[in-house]
Amino acid sequence: MCDCEKALDWISLDLDGALTPQERRELEDHLAVCPGCAALARELAALHRVLPELEEEVPEGFQQAVMERVRAEKVQALPAGRGRAVPWRRWLSLAAVCAVVLAGAGSLGRFWDRSGGTEPAAGETLPVQAAQAGAAAQAGAAPQEEAAPQKEAAGEGQGPELRLYTAMADPSGAREAADSGEVLPEASPLPTVGAAMNQAAAQNEDLTEAQRAALTANCAAWLQTSGLDPAEAGLLTVEAVTQTDLEAAVCPGEDQRARLDLDDYRVTLGSSDVLLCDSATLEVLGYLPTV
Amino acid sequence: MTEQELVQRAREGDELAFAQLVTDNEKRIYNLCRRLTGNPDDGAELAQEAFLNAWRGLGKFHGESSFATWLYRLASNACIDFLRREKRRRSLSMTVSLDDEEEGRQAELPDQGAGPEERLERAEDRRAIARALEQVSPEHRQVLVMRELSGLSYAEISQVLGLEEGTVKSRIARARAALRKRLLAEGNFFGGASSTR
Known part of the structure; x- marks a missing residue:
């Protein structure tokens, strides 16, 4: 038997189609003789009809906004939080290149002596920064819980020099990824510098001699032709271009200016020269005038 | 997929x-x-x-x-x-939605066979209900949105909230009653003589 006490619950269940036929009959019997409950039932039914109409369309650009933030998430713990987040794969490949450039330049010795497992101070040169970013990017990449190496992991296919950096940068010290003793393969001739760089950035594969040389050559050549002091071309710091950089940049032509954006790199050479390089081809697009 | x-x-x-x-x-x-x-x-x-x-x-x-x-x-x-x-x-406990935004964002819904007067009334009804929704407690608002807007089942709601289904059912009933009470307090939403329950 339905009564006023049970009526609210039963009316609500009835709206959701959750009453048994028997219960339904009992409810109807009660509503037939109880005007108060009958009004309640009518009114709740009206609300039940209209409430779904409050559903709105999602604001424009919502999904885009979400995915932008998702992409920004992939880059973790960039030192000093400078500039905009850079896709971590590019960081990794660039880190590999620059680290090996440094190795080639003979500054490797410094890093061998460093005790591992401690965070380098902000403002350290690239290899530790980038390797750290690389290691942190992997550690921080949200969806991955396992420490197991993946195809894009820093360890695979990298030369011994970078393995050392990632081992030091990784506080836990145990970089399972860095277990292969392989040597970087010999270079095969590549048609253009741009294509080679693209390949490296896109696939994060082993960097050939030609590619490593190209980056150093790009910067050095640019400095020379522009009349700036080549300086100690060995020390490169690479960060993401900032909005301020974009506004202050000096570019040789409109094409370069148009291609320069927040996805590109600001490369600091020596102590003061800052070149702005295309993230895809690694060629120099412009520079920042020294104040 | x-x-x-x-x-x-x-x-x-x-x-x-x-x-x-x-x-x-x-x-x-x-x-x-x-x-x-x-x-x-x-x-x-x-x-x-x-x-x-x-x-x-x-x-x-x-x-x-x-x-x-x-x-x-x-x-x-x-x-x-x-x-x-x-x-x-x-200091105020509740926000009140802006009617303009309300109207602009709502999905276009054809009122089957409704004339212009009825459509207008319906729009006002929606606004009134939206206002009342903001005035009930968050817990009531939560289950009402889940059940009536998102169409979640009792089972789904109990999973989301971590509550027994029986609890969910009675909370929904009370939420509906609370919403109705708000609308009655506002004015003549339901028209005619209404229940005092």
């Missing part, structure tokens, strides 16, 4: 898979947040954060419920937390 497959890929870092999950769930999540917070801007922000938290926390999601349910819970909790913070911040 099933939700499970999308989640697995997203867990491995596949952004496109996650983008699809966003598409599949955005309407529900946005509407939950929009109605719980009472305004579109906070709603959009909290909804975005819910997805972002889902992305970050994919490693901890092990399929105990559907992804949609898990995501819904993230969003719902975030909104309740937000409302509590807002309440502490504000």
